Amino acid sequence: MKSFALIAVVLTGWLLLSAVSDFPDWGDTESPANDYRLSQHYITETFPETSVPNMVTAVLADYRGYDTMFETVVIFVAGIAIMSILRRKPLDHLKDKGKETRTYKKDPDLIIDTTCRLMIPIIQLFALYVVAHGHHSPGGGFQGGVIFGASFILLALSRDLQAAQRWVPEKRVLNLAGIGILIYSGFGFACMLLGSNFLDYEILHKIMPATPIEARSHSMLGVEIGVAFTCTAIMFSIYSNLASNGDMKETL
Amino acid sequence: MELLEALSAKFNYWIYVIIMMIGLYAMISKNNLVKKLIGMSIFQTAIILFYVSIGVKEGDTIPILYHDQVHPSHGDSHHEADTGHGEDHHPSHEEIVANLHIEPDDFANPLPHVLMLTAIVVGVATLGVGLALTQKIYRDFGSIEENEILESIKSAK
Amino acid sequence: MIWAFDLITLIFLVITAIISLQTKDLLSAAMIFGVYSFLMCLLWAGMAAVDVAFTESAVGAGVSAVFLIATVLRTTRRSSD
Numbered sequence: 001m002k003s004f005a006l007i008a009v010v011l012t013g014w015l016l017l018s019a020v021s022d023f024p025d026w027g028d029t030e031s032p033a034n035d036y037r038l039s040q041h042y043i044t045e046t047f048p049e050t051s052v053p054n055m056v057t058a059v060l061a062d063y064r065g066y067d068t069m070f071e072t073v074v075i076f077v078a079g080i081a082i083m084s085i086l087r088r089k090p091l092d093h094l095k096d097k098g099k100e101t102r103t104y105k106k107d108p109d110l111i112i113d114t115t116c117r118l119m120i121p122i123i124q125l126f127a128l129y130v131v132a133h134g135h136h137s138p139g140g141g142f143q144g145g146v147i148f149g150a151s152f153i154l155l156a157l158s159r160d161l162q163a164a165q166r167w168v169p170e171k172r173v174l175n176l177a178g179i180g181i182l183i184y185s186g187f188g189f190a191c192m193l194l195g196s197n198f199l200d201y202e203i204l205h206k207i208m209p210a211t212p213i214e215a216r217s218h219s220m221l222g223v224e225i226g227v228a229f230t231c232t233a234i235m236f237s238i239y240s241n242l243a244s245n246g247d248m249k250e251t252l
Numbered sequence: 253m254e255l256l257e258a259l260s261a262k263f264n265y266w267i268y269v270i271i272m273m274i275g276l277y278a279m280i281s282k283n284n285l286v287k288k289l290i291g292m293s294i295f296q297t298a299i300i301l302f303y304v305s306i307g308v309k310e311g312d313t314i315p316i317l318y319h320d321q322v323h324p325s326h327g328d329s330h331h332e333a334d335t336g337h338g339e340d341h342h343p344s345h346e347e348i349v350a351n352l353h354i355e356p357d358d359f360a361n362p363l364p365h366v367l368m369l370t371a372i373v374v375g376v377a378t379l380g381v382g383l384a385l386t387q388k389i390y391r392d393f394g395s396i397e398e399n400e401i402l403e404s405i406k407s408a409k
Numbered sequence: 410m411i412w413a414f415d416l417i418t419l420i421f422l423v424i425t426a427i428i429s430l431q432t433k434d435l436l437s438a439a440m441i442f443g444v445y446s447f448l449m450c451l452l453w454a455g456m457a458a459v460d461v462a463f464t465e466s467a468v469g470a471g472v473s474a475v476f477l478i479a480t481v482l483r484t485t486r487r488s489s490d
Contacts, residue, residue, distance in 0.1 A: 059363065157475075267423065274430065304456050383476055
């Protein structure tokens, strides 16, 4: 198996390396990818058309809105898949019924506990900033959502899973993940109801106190919030399933 | 120095091929399922490295407009200086756009960035599904080594 | 982009990739994979792909390393290769 793998890898690598000499030079402004007018259009016309300085967020949430929407659905489906693969009833819960099943660690470490208690609100505040400021600086729904989910993961790591699940119990996690996708698709359907295409935010100025160009910017923020909801919920859901081996009881 | 500069013109692509092949080799030949998944992640990042390398331009900057370009009233001389100290003159969007001059070669290509940003997030989702399957396999077979799992499947028949 | 920085980071990238696949201890493999992701993030930040680098530092170096460690601690830490 190893020799077969080596032969396959060397052959594929040789094929790819021989193609490298045909690539444009690194940093070439005249290369086909950089010279193509779609990229040029995104660079020059994003701000005039959407009033968003960050081109990446504008392309992500507006021009390629379908892509991002189903990307969010992919994350949602992955979270559901992990839950359906791993989730089970706790084993010793079946053995002795009626006993208190919540098991806290005996004494949480003082330094870790205090540090995490101080850090978690700051991490969450930063995550909200990343989401809200995503179209003026690097950031957006995916990053902010993952950071927000990571703050709950930190809580679960520093204490135990039940401490984090007091804030995000399993049912709320699933609701949040669904709400995120509903917010995203809700913006799309609102555009359709007002007589435009799906995810064509310009029409939303009729129900927003904004000009058509500003409406695109504000809708992008709304869409990013939806993405952040789903990312937060699914990241925590994946962690809690993986860390407890599916029974949501023991922690690492 | 000249040689190194010439070498660095294609160096990114070579390294991307090498990292990709490391990931592919791990996916095929490693016996441990977690190692296979790490190999898969390395493969993914190699492809992302390739895409990001394509979008680079010589002497470019990040694909976000400068603050001065978007808010020209602060310290820019496009607007006449007769506005007083206390009041801030906020130009409308049309005024800003009329004064905006964007040179496409000054900014990195944003399109590969967008495509790869979503690829990373999907990458962690697939990694999570793979790890969940690994844990399920461990629960059923008591091992995450491929040959031991195959043996226990054979002996169960 | 500073090409010397680029070169050094790329070489370290290959080294960390090989080490994380060669160690027999899966926990250290997961940690070195986190290092690999963070080097990749530095590289992309240097290539002006700040959004991609930000996502990688949050997702690749942060969350996926935690997922790997969770799985390693839930299954077994030793690896035969």
